[in-house]
Amino acid sequence: MTNSSDLDLRYIKLALQLSKRRIGQTWPNPSVGCVIVKDNRIVGRGITEPGGRPHAETSAIEQAKGKCKGATLYVTLEPCSHYGATPPCVETIIKSGIRKVVCPLMDPDPRVSGAGFKNLKAANIHLDFIPIAKPWAEEVVAGFASRVTRQRPFITVKLALSLDGRIATNLGKSKWITSHLSRNRVHLLRAQNDAVLVGTGTFLHDNPKLDIRGSLENLRSPLRVFLDRKLLVFPSKSIIENLIKYPSIIAYGDDYDLNNFDIWKKTNTQLIKIPVADNKLNLKYLFRMLADRGITSLLIEGGGKLVTNLLLDNLIDKLVVYRSGLILGSNGLPSFLEILNSAQEIKDYPKFVLKTTNQYGDDIESIWDRSDLSNNF
Numbered sequence: 001m002t003n004s005s006d007l008d009l010r011y012i013k014l015a016l017q018l019s020k021r022r023i024g025q026t027w028p029n030p031s032v033g034c035v036i037v038k039d040n041r042i043v044g045r046g047i048t049e050p051g052g053r054p055h056a057e058t059s060a061i062e063q064a065k066g067k068c069k070g071a072t073l074y075v076t077l078e079p080c081s082h083y084g085a086t087p088p089c090v091e092t093i094i095k096s097g098i099r100k101v102v103c104p105l106m107d108p109d110p111r112v113s114g115a116g117f118k119n120l121k122a123a124n125i126h127l128d129f130i131p132i133a134k135p136w137a138e139e140v141v142a143g144f145a146s147r148v149t150r151q152r153p154f155i156t157v158k159l160a161l162s163l164d165g166r167i168a169t170n171l172g173k174s175k176w177i178t179s180h181l182s183r184n185r186v187h188l189l190r191a192q193n194d195a196v197l198v199g200t201g202t203f204l205h206d207n208p209k210l211d212i213r214g215s216l217e218n219l220r221s222p223l224r225v226f227l228d229r230k231l232l233v234f235p236s237k238s239i240i241e242n243l244i245k246y247p248s249i250i251a252y253g254d255d256y257d258l259n260n261f262d263i264w265k266k267t268n269t270q271l272i273k274i275p276v277a278d279n280k281l282n283l284k285y286l287f288r289m290l291a292d293r294g295i296t297s298l299l300i301e302g303g304g305k306l307v308t309n310l311l312l313d314n315l316i317d318k319l320v321v322y323r324s325g326l327i328l329g330s331n332g333l334p335s336f337l338e339i340l341n342s343a344q345e346i347k348d349y350p351k352f353v354l355k356t357t358n359q360y361g362d363d364i365e366s367i368w369d370r371s372d373l374s375n376n377f
Contacts, residue, residue: 028294030144069097143296166332
């Protein structure tokens with residue numbers, strides 16, 4: 001016979017699966033999943049809608065209609081208790097007649113952060129925190145947690161590598177190191193992030209679209225951020241057409257090309273000036289600015305110089321690496337440039353921990369988390 005704790009785990013897993021469907025599509029709010037169960041039957045389901053509203057709990061209760069009284073609500077994040085664009089979900093839950101709430105994770109937003117649970121307890125609603133599910137729930141809202149606790153998005157770096165660890169030939173050619181199957185996975189990565197960023201070299205040489213194509217093209221493409229400290233990229237017709245097709249930002253610094261600046265301004269392209277230090281754009285400043293705009297997750301599709309700078313500034317939370325069987329040799333461009341200037345012990349170098357591996361055709365996808373990530377929130 002299945003006991004109540006087994007059933008709770010089954011339904012919270014279902015709520016988590018629902019929440020994963022909208023990762024990257026609900027910012028500035030997190031993607032939350034909700035399931036309402038009565039007499040061991042699902043009577044309502046909800047996911048945070050694109051753009052962040054309505055919330056998952058509201059949608060599930062609306063779907064359940066009059067069947068909530070005495071039911072159990074499974075939700076992946078603490079229900080909100082503050083007034084914003086919508087009334088608090090806690091009030092809606094209490095009014096619905098729900099008798100039990102199962103939720104593995106407290107909301108990191110200081111406007112909630114335990115207040116939702118407190119209000120539910122005050123209404124004599126039984127709470128179960130199901131601790132085993134907490135790390136799964138944390139993974140879904142990692143971007144939201146990063147924005148509210150670190151004032152920057154959760155940052156994922158994507159790398160496409162040859163078998164010998166090169167990202168391009170010595171002439172800068174990288175199309176295509178990996179297969180179309182891996183490139184399809186990258187479109188999923190873009191769909192799961194609020195914004196995508198490339199460095200000046202990629203912008204200058206490739207004019208990348210950075211949108212979502214194929215079977216995912218019905219999803220919202222991420223905000224695109226192009227780094228161009230000196231505005232070296234001439235705003236040609238094809239580049240302008242690319243940038244105005246989807247929301248885009250060009251981040252630039254000082255000592256920029258005035259002629260290109262004037263042309264960009266006439267196209268109504270969004271230009272944002274960023275402080276410069278050591279001849280580099282201050283990426284920490286840029287990321288804070290993106291967080292202020294509601295961006296919770298950022299995908300970096302950059303070259304070796306940009307990725308190395310992010311690594312040295314401790315700004316990479318996750319690495320997604322696609323490695324093919326192609327061999328480019330030692331004159332190919334490396335994925336990382338010089339890490340440390342002087343000889344150091346192995347323990348002093350940056351370290352990531354392997355999370356998952358998958359095979360797509362002849363390519364291997366490996367996903368790595370920063371080893372000290374738990375200390376960053």
